[in-house]
Amino acid sequence: MSEIAKRLNQCRKPTGDLGKIIVEDMNKSHFNLTSWGLEKINIENDFLVLDIGCGGGKTVNRIAERADKGKVYGMDYSDDCVKWSIDLNINLIKENKVEIFQGTVENIPFEAEKFDLITAVETIYFWPDVKANFSEVRRVLKTGGTFAIINEMYDSEAFRDRNNEFAAIGNMNILSSEELKIVLSEVGFNDIEIDLVEEKNWLRCVCSK
Template sequence: MSEIARRLNQCRRPTGDVGKIVVENMNESHYNLTTWGLEKIDVNKNCFILDIGCGGGKTVNRLAEKAESGKVYGMDYSDDCVKWSIDLNKKLIDENKVEIFQGTAESIPFKNEKFDLITAVETIYFWPNIKGCFEEIKRILKIEGTFVIINEMYRSDKFKERNEKFEEVGNMNIFSSDELELLLKDVGFGKIEIDLIEDKNWLRCMCKKNK
């Protein structure tokens, strides 16, 4: 397995000592991306929020600072990420402001219309059956709740060679903005707003559950 394939595999499901290094690097390297991705989101202090693919738990921590009277849940496919995220957010967990658990986007263990906001930072590339995952997210989102996708890569001519290499060796799917919009519309999301930073290949996609 090539070095890039090993790294992408660790991004998919970080484990062990190498995974911990990858997660710590992601916490740092994704900070500016996440700041930009969340800058249009109005996080009410009473919000109930789910961060899917929470990794090392930094985004959960940042959201919990804003939702001071609500609660933020972090979910990750990797058991090790769950442990590292718990370590980072221990104080907030003790105060019942944060909860971290293992799970997948295909089957999220919450009742219908639980969350005001659901975030997915640098994770949808790795989801199997993405339409089914979007349907599950819509199920647990409140009416007029917001779903936000924040990606460091989207399909574009400018980054075509790099992104296709990542897709090939990492068994991942990099979507164009048009592809994402069509998928979300097909599931029934509305008020879809997509912003791009073309020079960085960054994408932010916000949408609402209308009914």
């Protein structure tokens, strides 16, 4: 297996020593992307928030600073990521402001209409059935709540060769902005707004239930 394939597989489900290195790198390398992604998202201080694919827990930590009277849940299907995210957020967990758990986007273990905000940073490429998974996200989102997607890659002409290589090696589903909007609309999301940084291939999508 090539080095890039190993890295992409670890991005999908970080595990072990290499996974730890990848997660620590993502916490740093995704900081600017996440900052840009979150700047347009309304986060009230009493919000209940779910971060899907929480990885090393940095985004959970940053959102918890803004939702300081609410609670932020971080979900990842990697047991190791759950452990690392707990380590990073241990003080907030002790204060009952954060909870980290193992779970999958196919079956989010919460009742309907639970969350004010759901975030997915650098993760939807790896979701097994994005349309069905968006439906599951919508189920646990409150009416009027926000779903935010922040991606470092979207299908575009300028980055097509690179993205196609990543998609093939890592079994990733890299949607265009229009494809993403269509799927979200089909499952019932409204007010879909997509912002792009074309020279970096960044995408931010904010929509509501």
